[in-house]
Amino acid sequence: MGLRENAAKAAGREVAAEEPREAAVDVASNLTEPDLGDLTKDAESASAVIAWSRVMGEVRAIAKSEKFEGGRAGRFNFRGIETALNSFGPACRKHGVLVIQHRVETEYRDISTSSGGKMRECTALVTFRIYGPDGSFFESQAAGEASDSGGRSTPKAQSIALRTLLINNGLVPTEDRDADAVHFERAENPVRPAVSYVDEVCDPRTSAGRLRQIHHELKSMRQLGALVTNEVGDEEAIGDLVVRLGKERAGGGAE
Structure with a gap:
């Protein structure tokens, strides 16, 4: 019994007869997304790892749709915490996944702005526990850094850490064009006679x-x-x- 049959047996499914290799190659070449099957099957007994993989199956991409303008950083597009929560929240609730902030380690320093103002900078290393429906969990860490003049640098840093955790652990692409998608060759410099x-x-x-x-x-x-x-x-x-x-x-x- 091969790996495919073992996996199907563990999931309680029947395995169809394997198609000839030539036909399988033709079908695979036309797929744009993998067939993940029923993502809610055995949901109540799924482990944290299995449940998180099902969340990843739901959140396929988060575009950099939010815009920042002004300041020394200039203009750029980004994926903020609200965008990440709007994408991961429903998927986590659907598959019984809890993302719990377990431990926070912070460091602070006072900084001065170019206009002479004072701000508090917070660097937070946050340990999260990701629970599955069966009560199992795994831990993951993410760091966040933020500054604020009104006492909000700590929650800002924690929010950034959560966004980083969700996007990085979810392997979420932006749907931007791959930088390596365009291939070019350098032309040789002409030799002067x-x-x-x-x-x-x-x-x-x-x-x-x-x-x-x-x-x-x-x-x-x-x-x-x-x-x-x-x-x-x-x-x-x-x-x-x-x-x-x-x-x-x-x-x-x-x-």
Whole structure:
């Protein structure tokens, strides 16, 4: 008996005969969402882990629909605590899941604003217990940070921790476009031909420092051995030409 049959037997379901591999591949390629089956089956005896997975099956995505404007942070879209609660609350009640704040560890400091005002900043590390219908639970931690001038920094930080817990533990996507969905290849930079340097190299106004830079550019493009016509009409490797003229302009010193 395979893994599929064992899982079905534990759930009290019959297992249909497995389709040929070719047919299974065709069906799978057309699915946009997995078939989660009956999410309320055996709800009263479900463990915390099973019940939470069923909540995850209900909350498929939460878009960044809330907007923040103003302040030094500028403008941006975000998913606030109310949006997270509106999505997870009904699903948790449906599947008998309790998200309980079990322990809070806080740190505080006083900060000054750019306008000279005073605010209290709170950093909260919150331990949550997620209970299932059968009374089992698992713990998870999330941190939140907030500042306020009127004594509300602690509940703000706890709210942020709860939002973080729900979204992260629920693996909730935003439905935004995947940053890796667009593939592109970098175009190679065109290589400058060695002959295009000749006029500049032979110009007596070109400094020895610039000649050293040209030598480096030619070396990086592996063109030091390229043959060009020098200042007297002879054929010469451009690397040798640059070195020779560089020494002449430096008064015969080393390059």
